[in-house]
Amino acid sequence: MTxxxxxxxxxxxxxxxxxxxxxxxxxxxxxxxxxxxLLKCAGLDGAQLARTTVEPSGxxxxxxxxxxxxxxRWWFRRSFAGEPVGNVFxxxxxxxxxxxxxxxxxxxxxxxxFLAEVAACDAAAAGHDLDETFVSARGTRLSLRWVxxxxxxxxxxxxxxxDLLRERTxxxxxx
Numbered sequence: 795m796t797x798x799x800x801x802x803x804x805x806x807x808x809x810x811x812x813x814x815x816x817x818x819x820x821x822x823x824x825x826x827x828x829x830x831x832l833l834k835c836a837g838l839d840g841a842q843l844a845r846t847t848v849e850p851s852g853x854x855x856x857x858x859x860x861x862x863x864x865x866x867r868w869w870f871r872r873s874f875a876g877e878p879v880g881n882v883f884x885x886x887x888x889x890x891x892x893x894x895x896x897x898x899x900x901x902x903x904x905x906x907x908f909l910a911e912v913a914a915c916d917a918a919a920a921g922h923d924l925d926e927t928f929v930s931a932r933g934t935r936l937s938l939r940w941v942x943x944x945x946x947x948x949x950x951x952x953x954x955x956x957d958l959l960r961e962r963t964x965x966x967x968x969x
Contacts, residue, residue, distance in 0.1 A: 797902040799835040799843060804969075817924060820942040821916075827949030828912060830969070831862060834956035838963065840901030847962035848955075852894060855959050858952050860892035860904055863911040865948055869941045870915035874928050877918065882907055 806826040811819050835843055835855050843856035863882045868891070871877040883892040883904075896904070924939040961967050 796839045798837055798839050799832070799901070799905060802829060802832040802836045804829055804833075816939075820924070820939070820946070823946050824942060824949070827946060827953060828862075830953045831858060831949065831956055833969065834953065834960045835859065835905075838960075840898035842963050843901050844896040844898040845963065848958050853955055853959060854896045855956060855963070856896035856898070856901055856904060857893040858956055858959075859908045860896060861890070862892075862949065862952065863904075863908040864892040866911050866915045866945065869944060870918045873930060873936075874922075874926075874938055874941050875918040876928065882911055 804826075806822050806829060808822070808826060811822040814822065838855065840856070843859075844854050846852055846854055860883045864884065867879065867882050871879055883895065884890060919938060919941075922938055924942070925937055927935050927937050930936050957967070
């Protein structure tokens with residue numbers, strides 16, 4: 795039997811976030827964007843996930859999943875928490891942070907790694923104040939709040955790409 799990306803059901807209710815405290819709001823929006831990426835992949839097999847569909851771009855849905863795992867690790871675990879962890883797939887110095895190298899045969903593994911990384915990143919941020927700071931690799935002082943906002947914009951941008959990739963893969967549109 796061919797592996798397919800699991801079905802996804804929304805768990806983040808945006809209606810409850812309108813008057814939530816800042817932490818809950820940031821976590822909620824980040825969770826919503828994580829779910830959106832998984833929804834765009836749901837039901838597709840490895841070959842579909844690894845297929846380029848918006849030429850001349852080399853972007854793939856699986857590449858986006860890999861990229862987001864890499865970016866989450868970089869900002870939450872390596873930069874903010876200072877964890878001495880390596881790369882999930884590739885690193886920031888390679889210029890693509892996981893976007894290239896998507897292999898249909900490894901799609902199930904890549905999804906497991908993405909989900910594990912999301913959980914590890916949530917754990918790295920748990921219990922820390924949004925105003926807690928760190929010094930970035932470029933020497934800039936940044937806060938955990940900044941990391942949440944960066945990740946929300948990163949997902950928002952790439953979820954727009956995922957919309958196009960999914961539509962070109964099987965015609966599916968919408969949420």
